[in-house]
Amino acid sequence: MANGTMAKTENFRSWFMDKLLMGMTWPEYMRALITPFNVVAAIILAVGLPLIALRFYVGLSLVTHSSNEYPWGLFLGWGLFGGVPLSATGFVMATAYYIFGFKKYHHLVRLAVLTGLLGYFFAVVYLMTDLGRPWRIYYPMGVAFGTASVLFLVAWHVATYLTVQLVEFSPAILEWLKSRRIRKWALRVTIGMTIAGIILSTLHQSALGAMFLLAPGKVHPLWYSSYIPVLFLSSSVYAALSMLIVVSALAARFLRDKCGKSFLNNLPRLTLGLGKGAAIAIYVYFAIKVIALAHDNNWHLLNTGYGYWYLVEIFLLVLAPALIYSLGVRKASVGTVRFAAFLSVFGVIMNRINISIISFNWNLPNHLQNIIPPWKEVAVVMAIATLHILIFRWILNRMPVLREEPDYEESH
Amino acid sequence: MARTPKKPVADEKNAAAKGDADRLDAAAQKGISRRCFLGTVTAVGASAVIGNPSRLNAAGEFAGWPNRFGMLTDLTACVGCRSCEKACNEANNLPRPSTPFDAASVFNDKRRPDAKAYTVVNRYEDPKDKNKFIYRKLQCNHCNEPGCATACPIHAYNKTPEGPVTYNEDLCFGCRYCMTACPFYVPAYDYESALEPKIVKCTMCYGRVKAGGIPACAEACPTGAVTFGKREDLLKHAREKLSKNPGRYIDHIYGEKEVGGTSWMYISGVPFDSLGFPTNIPNRPLVEETKGFLSAVPLVFTVWPALFGMCYAALRHRDEADKEKAETEKNEEVINNG
Numbered sequence: 001m002a003n004g005t006m007a008k009t010e011n012f013r014s015w016f017m018d019k020l021l022m023g024m025t026w027p028e029y030m031r032a033l034i035t036p037f038n039v040v041a042a043i044i045l046a047v048g049l050p051l052i053a054l055r056f057y058v059g060l061s062l063v064t065h066s067s068n069e070y071p072w073g074l075f076l077g078w079g080l081f082g083g084v085p086l087s088a089t090g091f092v093m094a095t096a097y098y099i100f101g102f103k104k105y106h107h108l109v110r111l112a113v114l115t116g117l118l119g120y121f122f123a124v125v126y127l128m129t130d131l132g133r134p135w136r137i138y139y140p141m142g143v144a145f146g147t148a149s150v151l152f153l154v155a156w157h158v159a160t161y162l163t164v165q166l167v168e169f170s171p172a173i174l175e176w177l178k179s180r181r182i183r184k185w186a187l188r189v190t191i192g193m194t195i196a197g198i199i200l201s202t203l204h205q206s207a208l209g210a211m212f213l214l215a216p217g218k219v220h221p222l223w224y225s226s227y228i229p230v231l232f233l234s235s236s237v238y239a240a241l242s243m244l245i246v247v248s249a250l251a252a253r254f255l256r257d258k259c260g261k262s263f264l265n266n267l268p269r270l271t272l273g274l275g276k277g278a279a280i281a282i283y284v285y286f287a288i289k290v291i292a293l294a295h296d297n298n299w300h301l302l303n304t305g306y307g308y309w310y311l312v313e314i315f316l317l318v319l320a321p322a323l324i325y326s327l328g329v330r331k332a333s334v335g336t337v338r339f340a341a342f343l344s345v346f347g348v349i350m351n352r353i354n355i356s357i358i359s360f361n362w363n364l365p366n367h368l369q370n371i372i373p374p375w376k377e378v379a380v381v382m383a384i385a386t387l388h389i390l391i392f393r394w395i396l397n398r399m400p401v402l403r404e405e406p407d408y409e410e411s412h
Numbered sequence: 413m414a415r416t417p418k419k420p421v422a423d424e425k426n427a428a429a430k431g432d433a434d435r436l437d438a439a440a441q442k443g444i445s446r447r448c449f450l451g452t453v454t455a456v457g458a459s460a461v462i463g464n465p466s467r468l469n470a471a472g473e474f475a476g477w478p479n480r481f482g483m484l485t486d487l488t489a490c491v492g493c494r495s496c497e498k499a500c501n502e503a504n505n506l507p508r509p510s511t512p513f514d515a516a517s518v519f520n521d522k523r524r525p526d527a528k529a530y531t532v533v534n535r536y537e538d539p540k541d542k543n544k545f546i547y548r549k550l551q552c553n554h555c556n557e558p559g560c561a562t563a564c565p566i567h568a569y570n571k572t573p574e575g576p577v578t579y580n581e582d583l584c585f586g587c588r589y590c591m592t593a594c595p596f597y598v599p600a601y602d603y604e605s606a607l608e609p610k611i612v613k614c615t616m617c618y619g620r621v622k623a624g625g626i627p628a629c630a631e632a633c634p635t636g637a638v639t640f641g642k643r644e645d646l647l648k649h650a651r652e653k654l655s656k657n658p659g660r661y662i663d664h665i666y667g668e669k670e671v672g673g674t675s676w677m678y679i680s681g682v683p684f685d686s687l688g689f690p691t692n693i694p695n696r697p698l699v700e701e702t703k704g705f706l707s708a709v710p711l712v713f714t715v716w717p718a719l720f721g722m723c724y725a726a727l728r729h730r731d732e733a734d735k736e737k738a739e740t741e742k743n744e745e746v747i748n749n750g
Binding site for chain 2: 055056057058059060061064066067068069071072095097098100101130131132133134136137139140143144145146147149150151152153154155176191195198199202203206207210211212213214215216217223226229357360363
């Protein structure tokens with residue numbers, strides 16, 4: 001009897017060490033945690049997390065400078081509108097791999113799905129930080145239906161798609177937990193989930209843009225366009241490819257020991273391939289952007305302050321990355337392609353911030369002073385972003401994402 | 413029923429209002445009878461079969477609830493006494509402000525309705541005469557097809573058949589999309605409340621209107637600058653004023669057409685943009701801006717599975733064809749070698 005209990009305890013301990021402490025003992029693990037990166041992360045969290053907690057005691061005014069004219073700030077501009085296009089990785093790569101048959105990218109599909117899954121999860125975290133009563137988040141799904149609202153569509157789709165991505169990523173979790181039977185079942189629904197992912201992503205990526213269609217007098221005419229849903233969707237495609245180049249480069253650099261050999265060997269070649277795709281996607285986006293400008297006949301606005309900023313966006317943050325991509329692909333230079341990817345990711349975030357913050361309410365007096373965020377809002381954003389990175393790393397350290405689990409290698 | 417003789421329009425409208433409210437109530441109680449419903453279905457079906465293009469074109473247009481009420485602010489009559497602010501504060505049990513309602517010091521800043529005030533009056537220099545002032549009362553305009561209601565994912569807003577746009581805080585989760593969508597910057601949010609923040613905005617005294625009364629601000633206005641009545645009557649009244657006094661008014665009724673028309677309308681002696689009114693907004697309701705996008709949604713749901721399913725089928729087909737080809741070649745090799 002006593003022996004049985006001991007054996008069980010020993011089993012649990014070895015499971016715990018194997019799965020959660022990456023094979024180390026507690027003291028070893030704790031010592032391994034003290035790194036310069038972790039110390040900085042801990043400081044950021046120590047400032048930001050108490051602020052989030054205090055918000056539920058003092059009110060939203062503590063953490064945001066949102067006002068009656070400016071209902072949305074960095075939480076949504078950065079976290080939701082900026083985060084969701086970068087999280088299109090899952091849908092873009094799953095489509096390329098499962099539907100269009102780009103088989104050689106299978107090393108990257110799991111990383112892409114995980115990037116998407118966590119990206120959406122944290123977009124929801126940012127949203128819940130911003131909501132007045134976040135505990136009512138399920139209201140659009142169960143209490144009352146605003147069917148004419150674009151946000152109603154976004155709420156449903158983000159919730160559904162989060163579930164879809166969890167199912168898409170579940171084989172990795174199940175391999176980690178060595179649950180063969182459920183894994184088999186999870187793999188069976190892959191194609192269905194992928195197509196559901198395409199539908200949901202097409203609609204809510206564009207819907208995030210369509211949300212601004214209700215503010216024709218507030219968004220600057222250079223950014224307000226009836227093409228805005230298409231612009232949001234098409235930019236999410238190159239945002240996803242660029243984000244995957246960035247994330248895979250960072251993983252190969254900082255988590256090299258967690259990467260499988262074939263992942264590392266194939267990454268340069270795959271990065272060039274992704275770069276080629278991203279370049280084409282940016283050219284498409286750039287063309288639609290010009291068509292939108294011509295459609296609204298807004299050329300005369302280019303020679304204004306906002307016009308110059310608009311030109312900076314479309315030339316330095318859209319066209320330039322595309323040209324650098326093309327150059328990198330032609331010269332087969334992985335470094336050049338990665339630089340273009342960083343610039344594109346920055347460009348997409350900038351575009352969403354331009355629409356939701358910088359050009360929003362452009363005609364109000366003192367607009368550019370009004371939009372400068374206070375330190376507390378920045379601190380909360382940094383804390384959530386840090387949490388995002390830490391959880392991402394936690395999963396990459398443990399689950400078979402950058403490498404293949406030896407027992408399952410043949411089953412792709 | 414008779415009130416002070418200073419505001420004949422308000423009284424006249426009040427009497428009319430009560431009658432209309434009764435009628436509306438009766439109509440609401442009756443609801444749509446089955447016969448009426450069947451008749452409509454038959455008519456729609458028949459017109460679809462026979463084909464009546466003019467009727468089809470008319471379908472989908474919402475001209476607004478018939479007999480809805482509205483308000484008319486005559487900016488040339490407002491003297492900035494802020495009686496309306498005081499009456500509103502009392503009628504809606506709002507917290508008393510720190511500066512009293514008769515203090516002129518508030519006019520030094522441009523104020524806006526906020527979590528503690530449904531309405532405020534601002535002072536503007538008269539562009540025609542620098543020594544004179546023009547006062548503008550600000551509050552929810554109660555659009556015919558409100559952007560806030562279109563934006564709300566939980567249907568917390570409602571355009572009532574009586575005219576007022578109401579908000580239900582029990583449904584709201586605080587996304588504040590209504591504030592983004594409102595072209596008049598009206599809904600305010602209670603950012604100070606930790607656990608029960610809500611949108612705050614003018615209700616056009618819905619309870620009073622429903623009971624046959626008139627909004628508190630209109631009742632309190634000593635100069636007749638704010639009047640209440642059926643929107644149609646107010647429009648006629650405003651047009652009459654404009655045509656009788658072309659020197660006094662500019663030829664524009666703000667709110668007649670803006671974002672598809674609002675229940676609250678304004679007439680002025682100076683251009684509206686000089687008084688801070690947004691003038692860069694479309695004349696069609698905001699819901700029209702997203703209709704096209706939302707109508708594409710079911711299309712994506714039906715076409716995408718077919719399209720991408722076919723791509724997948726083609727991929728499978730090619731894989732199988734490749735496999736067969738490889739096998740045939742292998743067999744041929746075996747035969748040739750043999």
